[in-house]
Amino acid sequence: MKPRIALIAHDKKKDEMVMLAAEYLDFLRGCTLVATGTTGARLANELGLTVERKHSGPFGGDLQIGAALVEGQIDAVIFLRDPMTPQPHEPDINALVRACDVHNVACATNISTAQLVLTQLKLVSQNQ
Numbered sequence: 001m002k003p004r005i006a007l008i009a010h011d012k013k014k015d016e017m018v019m020l021a022a023e024y025l026d027f028l029r030g031c032t033l034v035a036t037g038t039t040g041a042r043l044a045n046e047l048g049l050t051v052e053r054k055h056s057g058p059f060g061g062d063l064q065i066g067a068a069l070v071e072g073q074i075d076a077v078i079f080l081r082d083p084m085t086p087q088p089h090e091p092d093i094n095a096l097v098r099a100c101d102v103h104n105v106a107c108a109t110n111i112s113t114a115q116l117v118l119t120q121l122k123l124v125s126q127n128q
């Protein structure tokens with residue numbers, strides 16, 4: 001089955017998310033992608049990726065992705081959080097990261113970890 005990956009980035013991390021996705025573009029094209037609203041729009045518009053877009057984070061997008069994850073629909077979350085900027089929906093962000101821990105779903109919150117997770121998923125999918 002195609003890896004199912006959630007991609008989420010706070011505003012100051014969106015450029016990094018686009019660069020990361022560009023680095024793994026061929027692999028990501030073969031994945032089922034879901035994203036919060038604005039992140040998904042950038043990935044679709046700038047890289048041509050097919051992404052299911054949920055609501056924007058502050059409007060419940062993190063919660064929607066968390067709910068999908070709880071239903072077993074997501075294999076990994078790349079969540080480039082901005083640790084320097086307070087977010088109005090901090091409880092939603094914490095809920096999503098907590099859901100990853102409760103359900104043992106890989107959750108990368110910085111570029112270095114995201115690269116490790118994507119590289120591993122790519123290797124696993126190549127060997128299937």
Ligand SMILES: O=C(CO)COP(=O)(O)O
Binds near residue numbers: 009035040055061
């Ligand atoms: O706020 C976010 C994650 O908490 C991201 O939402 P957007 O992708 O809509 O900016």
